Amino acid sequence: xxxxxxxxxxxxxxxxxxxxxxxxxxxxxxxxRLVSRLQGFGLDDLPExxxxxxxxxxxxxxxxxxxxxxxxxxxxxxxxxxxxxVILHGTDTMAYTxxxxxxMVQPLDKPVIVTGSQIPLAELRNDADTNLxxxxxxxxxxxxxxxCICFGNRILRGNRSxxxxxxxxxxxxxxxxxxxxxxxxxxxxxxxxxxxxxxxDIQVPEFDADAVLVFTLYPGVNHRVLKAMLDNSxxxxxxxxxxxxxxxxxxxxxxxxHELEQAGLRGLVVVNLTQCQSGPVVQGAYATGAxxxxxxxxxxxxxxxxxxxxxxxxxxxRGFDAAAIRATLAQPLCGECQGS
Ligand code: ASP
Numbered sequence: 001x002x003x004x005x006x007x008x009x010x011x012x013x014x015x016x017x018x019x020x021x022x023x024x025x026x027x028x029x030x031x032x033r034l035v036s037r038l039q040g041f042g043l044d045d046l047p048e049x050x051x052x053x054x055x056x057x058x059x060x061x062x063x064x065x066x067x068x069x070x071x072x073x074x075x076x077x078x079x080x081x082x083x084x085x086v087i088l089h090g091t092d093t094m095a096y097t098x099x100x101x102x103x104m105v106q107p108l109d110k111p112v113i114v115t116g117s118q119i120p121l122a123e124l125r126n127d128a129d130t131n132l133x134x135x136x137x138x139x140x141x142x143x144x145x146x147x148c149i150c151f152g153n154r155i156l157r158g159n160r161s162x163x164x165x166x167x168x169x170x171x172x173x174x175x176x177x178x179x180x181x182x183x184x185x186x187x188x189x190x191x192x193x194x195x196x197x198x199x200x201d202i203q204v205p206e207f208d209a210d211a212v213l214v215f216t217l218y219p220g221v222n223h224r225v226l227k228a229m230l231d232n233s234x235x236x237x238x239x240x241x242x243x244x245x246x247x248x249x250x251x252x253x254x255x256x257x258h259e260l261e262q263a264g265l266r267g268l269v270v271v272n273l274t275q276c277q278s279g280p281v282v283q284g285a286y287a288t289g290a291x292x293x294x295x296x297x298x299x300x301x302x303x304x305x306x307x308x309x310x311x312x313x314x315x316x317x318r319g320f321d322a323a324a325i326r327a328t329l330a331q332p333l334c335g336e337c338q339g340s
Pocket of ligand 1: 012014091093117
């Protein structure tokens with residue numbers, strides 16, 4: 001049987017970093033390091049792979065929306081030459097990129113597996129080997145047609161994933177959805193949860209980094225803080241607020257409610273997410289949240305911050321207007337939320 005062919009895109013992140021006197025920094029030459037790492041092993045269980053290294057490797061905390069365009073273009077340019085893709089990415093913003101890729105490339109007819117590590121491949125004891133080798137095996141499977149994060153012993157839907165631990169090797173979770181699979185002695189996939197295959201329509205827009213804002217509410221928040229943010233963001237088209245519990249804002253703060261309403265009237269899409277680590281927004285379960293319904297704020301259902309932020313960027317960059325975004329934001333495009 002013909003071996004599957006997988007393209008590894010190396011964008012940066014801890015997995016390929018080396019120590020410096022300033023801490024870990026990205027390093028070129030991952031392909032050679034990988035070959036020497038694998039020397040002496042029978043490679044029967046692995047697909048054929050090639051490594052494409054980005055010209056400018058980044059610590060993913062430096063990621064900007066233009067990087068999604070770079071990664072998306074790279075996927076589009078190589079889509080038909082490979083059976084699957086592994087994206088090596090820093091963990092800090094991995095969930096944002098995995099979410100964005102799920103919107104850019106949908107539906108999928110092959111796997112896109114996003115991974116990285118907490119300890120670099122260059123270290124003797126690391127989680128890079130396992131994450132990378134498991135991801136290569138996943139990228140060669142016939143039954144995965146979606147963007148996944150493979151990390152630690154978990155296989156997660158990319159647009160449901162969140163980095164939940166800064167030190168643990170199981171750094172990611174999908175708080176509002178069961179894991180798609182587990183990596184133990186065997187790789188067990190919940191095939192009942194996987195997205196159906198389709199013919200991809202790969203759309204890679206340019207993004208305006210100023211388009212989406214995030215504002216976290218806190219006890220005693222002064223409306224002037226939000227006003228200053230909005231006044232200084234003339235290009236903003238969407239605002240995510242992070243409220244409490246099932247989507248409750250301090251509605252007794254009428255000046256704050258007024259700012260939110262004004263933002264909506266000026267054409268911004270205002271979306272309400274919860275600060276809770278899991279569970280959906282049910283805007284209106286309490287009278288406090290019902291205020292947001294009255295002033296045109298959209299409840300974000302069980303979307304993660306990462307999936308919401310990237311979805312807003314995606315819809316705006318594709319030319320959707322505010323009314324269309326309000327109507328569709330909480331409906332799933334590719335499994336990112338439960339829908340109504
Ligand atoms: N700062 C690193 C990055 O996101 C962390 C990591 O990769 O684990 O690139």
